[in-house]
Amino acid sequence: MKKPKISVIGVGYVGLCTAVGFASKGYTVIASDNVAEKATKINKGIPIFHEPGLQNLLEEAVENGRLKCLINQTEKAVFDTDLTFVAVGTPSNSDGSINLQFTELAAHDVGKALNKKDAYHVVVIKSTVVPGTTQDIVKPILEKESKKKCGSGFGLCMNPEFLRQGSAFEDTMHADRLVIGEYDKKSGDALESLYEEFYGKNMPPTVHTSLSTAELIKYASNSLLATKISFINMIANLCEKLPGADVKVVANAVGLDKRIGPLFLNAGLGYGGSCFPKDVKALIACSKNLGYRLSLLEEVESVNEVQPLRAVEFCKELLGNNLTGKHVAILGLAFKANTDDMREARVIPIINQLIKEGANVTAYDPVATPTAKTIFQNKIQYANSAIACLKNADCCILVTEWEEFKKLTPADFTKNMKQPILIDGRRIYNPETFSKKLKFTAIGLGK
Ligand code: UGA
Numbered sequence: 413m414k415k416p417k418i419s420v421i422g423v424g425y426v427g428l429c430t431a432v433g434f435a436s437k438g439y440t441v442i443a444s445d446n447v448a449e450k451a452t453k454i455n456k457g458i459p460i461f462h463e464p465g466l467q468n469l470l471e472e473a474v475e476n477g478r479l480k481c482l483i484n485q486t487e488k489a490v491f492d493t494d495l496t497f498v499a500v501g502t503p504s505n506s507d508g509s510i511n512l513q514f515t516e517l518a519a520h521d522v523g524k525a526l527n528k529k530d531a532y533h534v535v536v537i538k539s540t541v542v543p544g545t546t547q548d549i550v551k552p553i554l555e556k557e558s559k560k561k562c563g564s565g566f567g568l569c570m571n572p573e574f575l576r577q578g579s580a581f582e583d584t585m586h587a588d589r590l591v592i593g594e595y596d597k598k599s600g601d602a603l604e605s606l607y608e609e610f611y612g613k614n615m616p617p618t619v620h621t622s623l624s625t626a627e628l629i630k631y632a633s634n635s636l637l638a639t640k641i642s643f644i645n646m647i648a649n650l651c652e653k654l655p656g657a658d659v660k661v662v663a664n665a666v667g668l669d670k671r672i673g674p675l676f677l678n679a680g681l682g683y684g685g686s687c688f689p690k691d692v693k694a695l696i697a698c699s700k701n702l703g704y705r706l707s708l709l710e711e712v713e714s715v716n717e718v719q720p721l722r723a724v725e726f727c728k729e730l731l732g733n734n735l736t737g738k739h740v741a742i743l744g745l746a747f748k749a750n751t752d753d754m755r756e757a758r759v760i761p762i763i764n765q766l767i768k769e770g771a772n773v774t775a776y777d778p779v780a781t782p783t784a785k786t787i788f789q790n791k792i793q794y795a796n797s798a799i800a801c802l803k804n805a806d807c808c809i810l811v812t813e814w815e816e817f818k819k820l821t822p823a824d825f826t827k828n829m830k831q832p833i834l835i836d837g838r839r840i841y842n843p844e845t846f847s848k849k850l851k852f853t854a855i856g857l858g859k
Contacts, residue, residue: 415439416494416606421486421518423450425461425686426538426573427499429584431481432466435473437610443481444489446514451481462752462779465581486521491529495606496522498550499538499573508693509701512549515539519550523557526566534567534602540691542631542698543624546570546593567599570623572630577685578750587611590618593626631698634691635709640676641683642715648679648856649722659856660839679856681811681837682719684747684756689716720758723809724765726835726853731807736770739830741805743798744812744838745777745784752779754787758837759811767791776801778814802828813838822849 420431420443427443435441445451450460457471473479482489490496500514515537522535535554537546551562562568570593575583590607594600600620608615621629648659659679667674683689692709699706724735731738747757754760759775766773773792775784781794795801798820802808808825810817818840826832832850834841839854846852853859 415609417442417492419443419489419493419496421445421489421496421498421522422500422514422539423454423460423481424499424501425463425577425580426575427497428454428460428470429463429466429575429580430497430499430538430573431479432469432473432581433584434610435478436469439478439610440493441473441479442489442493443479444484444486445481446484448483451483454479454481462750463580464578464750469581486518487525490522490525490533493533494531495534495536495602497536497538497571498522502539502541502690502694504690504693507697509697510540510542510690510694512541512545515541515545516549516553519553520557523554526554526558526560532566532602534569534599536569536571536603538571538573540572540630540687540694541570541627542694543627545627546623547595551595563596563598567602568595568623569593569599569603570626571603572626574630574633577753578748586614587616590616591626591629592618592620593623594620595623631691631695634688635695635712637676638683638688638692638716639708639712641678641680641688642712642719644677644679645682645719645855646715649719651856651858654858657856657858658843662856679839680719680813681723681758681762681855682716684758685753686755689713689756720761721765722855723762723811723835723837724769727766727771727807727809728769730833730835730851730853731831734770735766738771738806739804740766740771740773741795741801741808741829742773742775742792743777743801743808743810743817744814745775746780746812746814749812749814752777752783754780754783760787762809762811763788763792774801774805777812778816780812799824799828805829806831807833807835809835809837810840811837813840822846825850 417440418434420427423443423445431441431443453460457474459466459470498518500518502510505511572591592600592603644663651657651659663677667677692713696706696709745759763773774795775792776795776798825834834850834852836854
């Protein structure tokens, strides 16, 4: 059977991984993005962000003509293909609600293309949108522009994405589950058969549901994961007040309970990235509009707001309250390992506070330094290696759990720093070994 041609509107993390994923399995994919620079890079086989495993497959897909990216030509991409994934960004408004301008623009263009097409075409919303969006906003736009009825003229699905940055490609190729929100059975079945062909024997468990349930599943998943993190960070803060207590041991033991599970119980400096902070806020705002206050999630957010500042408090405790003129080394800038993304990275409030308190900051990250330069400019120094970052520092804060930082030994700190003081913000070092050799403190470690 001939493989359907796929269009992908918006090539952020979700869009690009979807596009490369389908191209790598032999599908012809036409993407479109309104940022010319992104499209140009993709067409040269250059990924627009750091993501393990993506580079080779992107190069291959572009070279063998399976993937091309148009500049702002949604209509053409849709017209020339059989099924469309919409994966445009949904940024936050100032009140935390999501901004649907890109989703709406895409829907208008997709609808115009559908108007010119005779064949049945399925539109799949992959962007994270609050419950009700696909049914109440996207569908009417598509119907108006296409002059067709949803269901008979075209199909409509909401298919949230659960990939993580840093393992985005791996997650795309081996999903835990597929959620297919469907306008009608015909739309959902069409998308399911595409995935059956894509995954073959490894087809993940699939949930068919309504459009708004699918939208809510995405928010409920991210909000629950964020809740686990804020919960364990709260327990970490309690551990620090209990001599001998250690949140890592608590989390390991708690996670052994099958009903709880061990994942997402790593205490640290809080969650960042382009998803959890935005999605928790958006769900709170969406529910507020419906007249229901999500008070638990409000608390999840406030724990996350103050958590990074624990690192600065530690710094002051260890350096004697006044940070003026002190040299602080920051290891890790990315919001998590294996990415150069710094959106909502917890290091941002940490560095801002250190600067406010008069400290001199030097930072190092294996890949996120160019991103950091656009945020902090010359307000901080940038080192070329972890060791260079530690040179003459009065204190070091470990912020991101990169593998290369895990390999550092106590001697790396004692030999290079002015004062060997280490704050482990992600619990990657063994407290016993490190506290023997240097002044060591860590999130969730009782004094
Ligand atoms: C998250 C979800 O994990 C994905 O399933 C989802 O598809 C994605 O958002 C999205 O909505 O697009 P991501 O933001 O890439 O993925 O990163 P995570 O690995 O979930 O980490 C988020 C933040 O939580 C990071 O800052 C990380 O350091 C922090 N975290 C994670 C902890 O502090 N503790 C943990 O135990 C786990």
